[in-house]
Amino acid sequence: MSGFVADTIAFSNVDGPGNRFVVFLQGCNFDCVACHNPQTIPLATGDHFRTAVADLLPRLRRAAPFLSGITVSGGEATLQPDFLIELFTAVKADPELARLTCFIDSNGAADAATWARLAPVTDGTMIDLKCIDDEIHRAMTGQPNEPVLASIRELHALGLLYEVRLLVLKGVNDDPAVVRRTAEWLAGVDPAMRVKVIGFRVHGARPHDPPLVEPCTDELDDYAAVLRDVAPFDICVV
Template sequence: MNKSWAIVNKLLPFSCVDGPGNRFVIFLQGCNFKCLNCHNPYTISLCTECGNCVKSCPHKALSFINYKVIWQTSVCQQCDTCINTCVHHSTPMTYKYSVDDLLITIRKYLPFLNGITLSGGEATMQLPFVEKLFSTIKQTNDLKHLTCFIDSNGYLAKTGWQKVENIMDGAMIDLKAWDNDVHKSLTGRDNLRVKETIKYLAKINKLYEVRFLIIPEHTDLQDNAENIAKFLIDLNPNIRIRINAFHNHGVRGIAKKWSSANKKQIEIFAEQLKQNGLKHFTLPTVYL
């Protein structure tokens, strides 16, 4: 089933960190993980239309009509009061985009783009839309040169990846912890399907990059560099690795008290992976 519209949190016309080249990134609303360290917790849930945030808006950009929250973009001052009020990890500030409307926007930037990336939230939560968008791009003469990538937490089952593998050029997958229990405590979900995704996408040559986020004293990646390297080298010794450093700016709840990762901690992890045979690394350029 193809779906021709999606709930979109944000569009980013240019990005050079979400796949190869210059990319138009579409952040879809909704995620199946609840990461304690999420930097965009308002992207986790779809709005329930409870209306509780409406009165919080100091600029009267929100109204509640026929049990629906209406957001007036022209009045909104982007103060974020509404998302800080919402206890459902959501936001009233989303857009409903059809494939056709999205393609009109993408065409405005076309001369500067190498491809598009669907991110989130978790992009694969709206898989029928992903199928429709990617297949339309691949069948449209002035767009088919654009590569189509997904940035994902890897929780999609193999049968889901099989629906998009022929219209997707590659995926970036996060491995948030090595041990299943650590992964569950950080994200609320197990990592068995994430590891299966990494294995499957590597096998069909669609795994563009594996991503790690180092959170001092909370991720176990640092203690499992040898296991991680062996797992990945068996799949593809040339796999790209991106290592990100946790920073506690913008997170909510318990993770606010967690220490940020520093340059030395990131470099030690990269060196451990390197000594165990991995070769291609992207490290942070800025530490907060």
């Protein structure tokens, strides 16, 4: 079994708990204006993206003594569920890798049937929620937010929701009333959930007209304060 893999990094401390080997898959079903990896959006067609599970395992074994786990990101990881299942199954069956946790970093567009297939081999997920307001979400991603909200509810029910990630795009999705609605909705799922507030960074993103603007530290703190005012979330701001 091979997957369409855009890149891998042996060590990351921003893609889930601890130090993680990260596999970035090629192809995404969103087209986010603020995407930092726009080269991973086009669906792969060429064989040069093909990477076999058997080729990833030796790389994982080399890094394993320094790792807490493996995270598959994107593009959109859940567009290749068969590859994810085979990779995670192989990790859990390998005596040198079995202690590693297997996480998915996702835009949340997958349906319940896909999550049900992935659940037996998955230890946790990070889900991006670009905006609670559907109109703003569509403007930011080209897609509706209902599948994302459904995924957050579903993964929480499965005990697989590690973190919800909120990208802050200044002047687009940071209106305090929208942030409060976001917090109230998340609190309805789990008022103690882990939430990562991520400030948009221009570096890596495509040019946009008008230009997209980075929030400053104070603005991110204000955003987090609105969340905290609603519920005792476990909040991290980056």
